Amino acid sequence: MADRIEVTAALMTEIEAKAKAATGGPWAADGCYVDSPNSCLIYDEGGHDEDDARHIARMDPPTTLALIAHIRALEAENADPNTGELEALQRVAAAAASARLKALKEAEALIAQHSVQHTSTGPVLIKRFDGDREGLVYAAAIRALAEKEQLK
Known part of the structure; x- marks a missing residue:
């Protein structure tokens, strides 16, 4: 297992941009191949197995964008409710x-x-x-x- 990755706003923005630029989904795994509706995206002659292909296919652009949107929504829900309120109170004062x-x-x-x-x-x-x-x-x-x- 790789070291834990710090998920920052910059990393999410980068992943989002790459997902938007990638071939649209849904993607599907077929053995060691990953296919989109219009083409074969990844052809692997070795080094990866079917689990890798299934993982890559499952993280197609629509899935990735949905996960990013969900993370941002959760962050917004759990944000400190006082953030911004102090500045507003200072302006009112x-x-x-x-x-x-x-x-x-x-x-x-x-x-x-x-x-x-x-x-x-x-x-x-x-x-x-x-x-x-x-x-x-x-x-x-x-x-x-x-x-x-x-x-x-």
């Missing part, structure tokens, strides 16, 4: 952080231009007067928070 930063900047601009006035119906925003520093204090706090977010 980055988008959320960007949206939050944008909202903070919009809030800063809004508060810098307005002041909170407490009324009988609750607090409302009114245009800031030059003497009103309350809005500027809130705007500075939001600006600091936004800068902190940018540093992350």
